[in-house]
Amino acid sequence: MKIAIIGAGISGLLSALELVEQGCSVIIFDQQQAGKAASWAGGGILSPMYPWRYPRAVNQLAQHGKSLYLEWNEKLKPVTGIDFEIHDTGMLILDESDFDIGQRYAQQFDEPMQQCQLLKQPQLQQINPHISEQFNQALYFSQLSNIRNPRLLKSIISYLKQHPRVQFHENTWVDHFHIQQQRVTSIETQSGQQIQADQIVIATGAWSAHWSQQLNMSIPVKPVQGQMLLFKTPEQWLPTICMNKVMYLIPRQDGHVVCGSSMDELGFEHRPNIQTQQNIYKACLEMVPELEQFPIVKQWAGLRPSSPTGVPYIGKMPELDNLWANFGHFRNGLCMGPASARLLRQLMLEQPTCVDPSAFSTQRLTSEALSTR
Template sequence: MHIAIIGAGISGLMTALELVEQGCSVTIFDQQQAAKAASWAGGGILSPMYPWRYDSAVNALAKHAKPLYQAWNEKLAPQTGIDFQIHETGMLILDEDDFEVGLNYAKQHHEPMQQAEYLQQEQLEQVNPHIHSKYQHGIYFPQIANVRNPRVLQSITTYLKQHPKVQFHEHCPIQKLNIQNNKISSITDDFDQKHFADEYVLATGAWSKHWAEQLNLEIPVAPIQGQMLLFKTPENWLPTMCMNKVMYLIPRNDGHIVCGSSMRNVGFNITPNEAVKHNILDACFDMVPELANFPIVHEWAGLRPSSPNGIPYIGKMPELNNLWANFGHFRNGLCMGAASARLLRQLMLNQTTIEDAKPYSPQHLTQMDFAY
């Protein structure tokens, strides 16, 4: 089977990886360089932030993140020479309003990896001595890890580019889906070149609404900008991830600390905003004041593919026999990415699924209502 995948972010790349490992041939298209959009820009926490604030469909996929990325890293790193750097720091949450629900979440939802401990100030200092002394207590999730998402993407891209069953077309925007007899017969790129495959996958993230008119469907996916900062501290300086009021600090192995993140509805604009930068800095220094002693080495913004309740669309698109979706992951694209791709592969190849596919079905998408 030959599959064309439109979009080379985490959803497209992981889908390609799943399919080639099953013997399929894959052609991947991206409007820019592979792995350089939202998937690169995120933080890489292998859990939704405050999972109790999300729909169960989000958590059903997210719970597979850590074991699946660990397994893929074991397979790919020896061949690519690129380690994902899965960093088992645990997560400290300082929002008092979330303590009770956070402490009960693991037992209530049968998710042992979300097991939390209540820490009073002395224990808090032992777990992370850099937390501001004003914080008298917190809850700690020791099993939550983060992954260095640019390295995940680099490793997967390297593996796929050397794979005999994979072709890449970068800087090759696809403009048109050519439809005949309830099937995609081909796709046409910006250069008026047609490309043919047996099956087609839309993994176009924040750009997925582009297909709405051609498919006569309402596709409620829109770009939401998220802004980030990167500090450089000594190696292993900050021992845990920290979160308060939806702002987070994510330490990497080498001392880099990712700080974020904002949410702004500004279309496809990825220019960092100075006022947002100061909001992020204020929140970070509030948690870890000593961070102000270290340099900011990079700042950037990415575009999240927002969707209703953050639930992605995974599965066959309505009315077409060979068009599939894997988009709309909002804030949890990397976290849900590995399980989303596995679920889609299983659906495409008629295999037993990792989770019930119904909550993600694109069959929920409704036809556009044209006013005459």
């Protein structure tokens, strides 16, 4: 089976991995370089930041993220020589208003990574001595990890590019579909090239609403900008992920600390602005004042694919026999990505599914589009 995947972010790349490992041939298109949009820009926490704030469907996919990434890293690393750097740091949540609901969530759902304990001084200082003294308590999730998403993407792209059943078309904008008798017969690029495939997957992230007009439906996905800062500290300096007021600090193994993130609806504007960066910087120092001693080595912004509930659309598109969706992951594309891609592969190849697919059905597009007007 020949499958065209439009979009080479984490959703498209993992979908390609799942399908080529099942013997399919895959053609991957991206409007820029593969793996350079939101998937590269994110933080890489392998959990929704506050899981109790999200629909159950989001957590059902996210809970498989770490185990599937461990499997893929074991398979890809010997071929690519690139380690995903899955970093077992645990996470501290400092928001007092979330302490009770966070503990109840851990008791209610059988998700080992979401087990937590409420730390008080001096336990908190033992776990992370750099936390500001203004915080007397924190929820500690000892099982949570982060993944170094630029390395993850680099490894997957390297693996796919050397695979005999994979073709890449980067810097190629897919303009529209040719449709006959409820089938996409070919896709056409902006340069006029037509390419045929048995099945087509839309994995275009924040750009997914582009297809609304041609498919005669409203696709309620829009870009939401998130900005980030990167500090450089000594190796292993910050021992845990830290969260407060939806701002986070994520330590990498080499001492880099990723800090974010903002939420701004600015269309497709991806340039950082100074005021937002200053707000992020202030929030970082509120959690860990000692960060002021270390240099900021990079600043950037990415465009999240916002959807009405944060639940992605995964499955066959309405009224078309060979067009599939894997988009709309909003803030949790990296942690939901592996299970999303596996579910898509299972649906496409008519295999038993890892989760109930009904919550992710594209039939929701009409009702959810109406609710956002």
